Amino acid sequence: MDIDYPPEAEQYRARVKAFLGEHLPADWAGMGALDEHERERFRLEWRAILAENQMLAVSWPKEYGGAGLTLVEQVVLAEEFAKAGAPVGSENDTFGISMLGNTLIHLGTEEQKQHYLPRILSGEQRWCQGYSEPDAGSDLAGLRTSAVLDGDEWVINGQKTWTSAGHLADHIFVLTRTDADAPKHKGITFLLVPMDQPGVEVRPIRNMAGYALFNEVFFTDARTAAKEVVGGVNDGWRTAMALLGFERGVSATTDAIRFRAEVDRLVALARERGLTGDPRIRERLAWCHSRVEVMRFRGYQALTRSLAGSRPGPEAAISKIIWSEYAQVYTELAMEILGPEALAMTGQRTGGLLQMPEHGTENTARSWVETFMSARAGTIYAGSSQVQRNIIGEQLLGLPKEPRADAGPFRELSRGRA
Amino acid sequence: MDFSYSADQEELRDSVRRFLTDKSPLAKVRADIATELGYDQALWQQMSSQLGLPGLHLPEEHDGSGTGLLEPAVVLEEVGRSLTSTPYAAVLFASLAVLHLGSKEWQAELLPGLASGETIATLATIEVASPTGASALATTAQSRGDQVTLTGAKTLVEHGHSADVLLVSAVGDGGATRLYVVQGDAPGLTRTRLDALDLTRPLAEVRLDAVPAVLLGDVDGLDGLVDVVCALLASEMVGGTAACLEMATAYAKDRFQFNRPIGSFQAVKHRLAEMLVALDGARAAAQYAVLAADTGSPELATVAPLAKAEASEAYTFAAGWNIQVHGGVGFTWEQDAHLYFRRAWTDSALYGVPAAQRARLADRLGL
Numbered sequence: 038m039d040i041d042y043p044p045e046a047e048q049y050r051a052r053v054k055a056f057l058g059e060h061l062p063a064d065w066a067g068m069g070a071l072d073e074h075e076r077e078r079f080r081l082e083w084r085a086i087l088a089e090n091q092m093l094a095v096s097w098p099k100e101y102g103g104a105g106l107t108l109v110e111q112v113v114l115a116e117e118f119a120k121a122g123a124p125v126g127s128e129n130d131t132f133g134i135s136m137l138g139n140t141l142i143h144l145g146t147e148e149q150k151q152h153y154l155p156r157i158l159s160g161e162q163r164w165c166q167g168y169s170e171p172d173a174g175s176d177l178a179g180l181r182t183s184a185v186l187d188g189d190e191w192v193i194n195g196q197k198t199w200t201s202a203g204h205l206a207d208h209i210f211v212l213t214r215t216d217a218d219a220p221k222h223k224g225i226t227f228l229l230v231p232m233d234q235p236g237v238e239v240r241p242i243r244n245m246a247g248y249a250l251f252n253e254v255f256f257t258d259a260r261t262a263a264k265e266v267v268g269g270v271n272d273g274w275r276t277a278m279a280l281l282g283f284e285r286g287v288s289a290t291t292d293a294i295r296f297r298a299e300v301d302r303l304v305a306l307a308r309e310r311g312l313t314g315d316p317r318i319r320e321r322l323a324w325c326h327s328r329v330e331v332m333r334f335r336g337y338q339a340l341t342r343s344l345a346g347s348r349p350g351p352e353a354a355i356s357k358i359i360w361s362e363y364a365q366v367y368t369e370l371a372m373e374i375l376g377p378e379a380l381a382m383t384g385q386r387t388g389g390l391l392q393m394p395e396h397g398t399e400n401t402a403r404s405w406v407e408t409f410m411s412a413r414a415g416t417i418y419a420g421s422s423q424v425q426r427n428i429i430g431e432q433l434l435g436l437p438k439e440p441r442a443d444a445g446p447f448r449e450l451s452r453g454r455a
Numbered sequence: 456m457d458f459s460y461s462a463d464q465e466e467l468r469d470s471v472r473r474f475l476t477d478k479s480p481l482a483k484v485r486a487d488i489a490t491e492l493g494y495d496q497a498l499w500q501q502m503s504s505q506l507g508l509p510g511l512h513l514p515e516e517h518d519g520s521g522t523g524l525l526e527p528a529v530v531l532e533e534v535g536r537s538l539t540s541t542p543y544a545a546v547l548f549a550s551l552a553v554l555h556l557g558s559k560e561w562q563a564e565l566l567p568g569l570a571s572g573e574t575i576a577t578l579a580t581i582e583v584a585s586p587t588g589a590s591a592l593a594t595t596a597q598s599r600g601d602q603v604t605l606t607g608a609k610t611l612v613e614h615g616h617s618a619d620v621l622l623v624s625a626v627g628d629g630g631a632t633r634l635y636v637v638q639g640d641a642p643g644l645t646r647t648r649l650d651a652l653d654l655t656r657p658l659a660e661v662r663l664d665a666v667p668a669v670l671l672g673d674v675d676g677l678d679g680l681v682d683v684v685c686a687l688l689a690s691e692m693v694g695g696t697a698a699c700l701e702m703a704t705a706y707a708k709d710r711f712q713f714n715r716p717i718g719s720f721q722a723v724k725h726r727l728a729e730m731l732v733a734l735d736g737a738r739a740a741a742q743y744a745v746l747a748a749d750t751g752s753p754e755l756a757t758v759a760p761l762a763k764a765e766a767s768e769a770y771t772f773a774a775g776w777n778i779q780v781h782g783g784v785g786f787t788w789e790q791d792a793h794l795y796f797r798r799a800w801t802d803s804a805l806y807g808v809p810a811a812q813r814a815r816l817a818d819r820l821g822l
Binding site: 038039040041042043109304313316319320322323324326327328330331334335337338340341344352355358359423425426427429430431433434435436437438439440 | 456457458459460461525700704707708715716718719720721724725727728729731732735736739740742743746749757758761764765810813814816817820822
């Protein structure tokens with residue numbers, strides 16, 4: 038048993054560190070130290086530098102313009118970027134490069150690969166994800182946005198929601214209902230749709246922390262070519278599940294790095310207020326340290342499994358529960374350390390966040406309040422804690438499912454709910 | 456990077472599990488614990504001579520097999536799963552004290568007997584006012600010429616009523632805390648088996664009234680030993696936690712109410728999922744702590760209390776919910792759930808409850 042990275046991974050780590058040292062600004066203190074305007078400008082410049090140096094699309098094979106890195110190299114790169122607080126791409130790259138790009142490489146047609154991959158990589162196309170709907174949240178397969186073939190085009194009608202970075206995107210991959218007479222998982226098709234057309238409308242949703250990070254997307258007779266199906270007509274659920282595997286990505290070891298920085302910030306907050314001597318606060322800070330260590334150790338386990346060739350499976354549900362529930366507890370501790378100070382905020386706005394503030398964020402009351410508010414989202418998005426516990430119970434413990442109330446043709450279900 | 460037990464270590468796990476499932480089912484543990492000795496000597500002999508368990512980690516020059524600490528951690532996990540009342544843990548912890556703190560002479564004297572299972576030694580360190588047994592001790596060692604005597608009282612000594620050798624922590628004339636070797640039949644020694652919460656492991660109180668003793672070695676301080684013990688105890692607790700989760704899961708699949716297996720109800724399913732989340736974290740922490748102990752990493756100082764606290768909370772959580780999932784039957788004497796519940800709370804308190812572990816952790820983090 039050992040936790041040492043292979044020598045070639047350490048050699049690659051040295052190269053990544055050298056790259057970061059050479060290309061990050063001399064006074065680099067993390068994205069969090071920039072104001073909102075500087076951040077946007079930096080993100081664009083930085084993405085161009087990454088593209089020039091083959092540090093973008095690190096998981097893609099070289100033949101498609103990717104860096105063709107081994108898994109452990111991808112992990113090392115993500116770790117070093119996380120430590121430096123350097124972005125690995127733009128907001129839309131998560132969807133374009135990690136999710137869609139990898140899905141196309143595995144399930145796309147040759148024509149789709151040739152057309153889309155270079156455009157995703159160059160930044161010419163910015164992608165977002167059209168999955169959830171107002172009536173299909175935890176029950177994603179209950180989606181109702183319809184696509185009907187009209188000649189050589191699909192005609193799409195319906196509504197998607199919680200579309201992150203949708204306001205910055207010009208393309209969307211959409212799960213659509215294409216056969217309402219089939220059982221609900223069997224009549225879904227995965228479509229690639231341009232957003233710069235009259236039938237697509239994006240409306241921002243303001244979250245409870247005050248930021249518009251995600252959107253509603255309305256489709257009214259929107260169109261896309263018949264060939265823009267990924268993975269086969271009515272076989273989109275399989276494509277969606279494959280994409281989910283890429284969504285999990287290589288975060289196994291980076292969560293611990295990013296949450297470690299937050300523990301440091303929390304300890305500094307307590308120290309500044311003279312509270313590290315309070316036995317109750319000390320115990321809870323030690324608890325936070327422990328939970329982040331557990332994330333680190335579990336990261337080594339996940340990496341060990343990946344290096345042995347197994348893809349992330351249902352055990353990712355455990356990781357999701359651990360980090361998202363921890364995020365609520367440690368930010369609640371911050372609120373307690375701040376006390377009345379939290380009630381009238383000072384300091385720069387974070388610009389909005391989905392997991393934790395950017396590296397280098399000032400240790401202010403506002404940064405903590407915004408992190409605390411945003412932590413409520415973590416146990417809901419990307420599969421709520423309740424869905425994760427079903428996955429753990431059924432797929433890892435083998436417990437029986439609840440009796441199904443949604444078997445049979447989708448049409449009969451939707452009639453009941455209409 | 457290979458943060459997992461090796462194929463050989465997993466094979467050891469399988470063979471120990473098969474052996475204990477076969478030879479030490481809980482009905483037998485209940486019968487064994489009711490005897491004066493509290494365990495089955497024949498069973499212990501088999502574990503020692505047939506499987507060679509107590510000597511796995513001891514050096515070959517002292518008749519051991521010379522493995523590291525990962526192997527005993529694997530065994531201890533299975534011991535924790537089976538609740539066997541044999542003195543595996545007691546002998547393991549005592550042997551580590553001899554190995555790390557003992558003089559060459561004491562190692563040569565004690566280790567071969569510990570490796571073969573013929574000598575039962577145990578740590579007598581914990582005091583009512585000193586849960587870790589490493590500091591704030593009331594037991595003192597007085598030297599008169601070459602002779603040393605110990606005076607004081609120890610509690611929660613595993614197999615303390617019957618062990619051949621006790622390793623007793625005491626504060627010497629110079630103020631240093633060290634371990635001393637006391638023979639089980641020494642004059643001035645009073646040993647009383649306790650009415651223990653834990654029904655599957657005999658615990659004793661030991662009173663010392665000017666008991667002749669010999670210094671085990673001249674290494675000061677027991678903090679390092681307590682850390683190794685806590686790391687290993689975390690492994691024992693992981694085994695018990697897994698047993699609770701498996702019992703509860705099997706019952707939830709089997710037990711029908713409202714014409715459905717109760718495990719299909721989310722109210723039950725989600726508690727079982729939480730037990731697995733807790734077990735998974737505790738397992739990772741225990742594994743890392745044992746690795747740190749095995750490699751002598753300085754990280755052990757923070758990782759041991761952390762792993763002990765994580766495993767304690769996972770075990771007490773799982774043991775409590777195991778009873779709840781079993782319903783009324785889970786509250787009966789005949790059902791085994793309470794045996795794990797008792798062990799969970801006992802292990803959780805030994806060497807310090809989770810809050811105390813986190814206080815140690817906070818100190819060591821420099822908070």
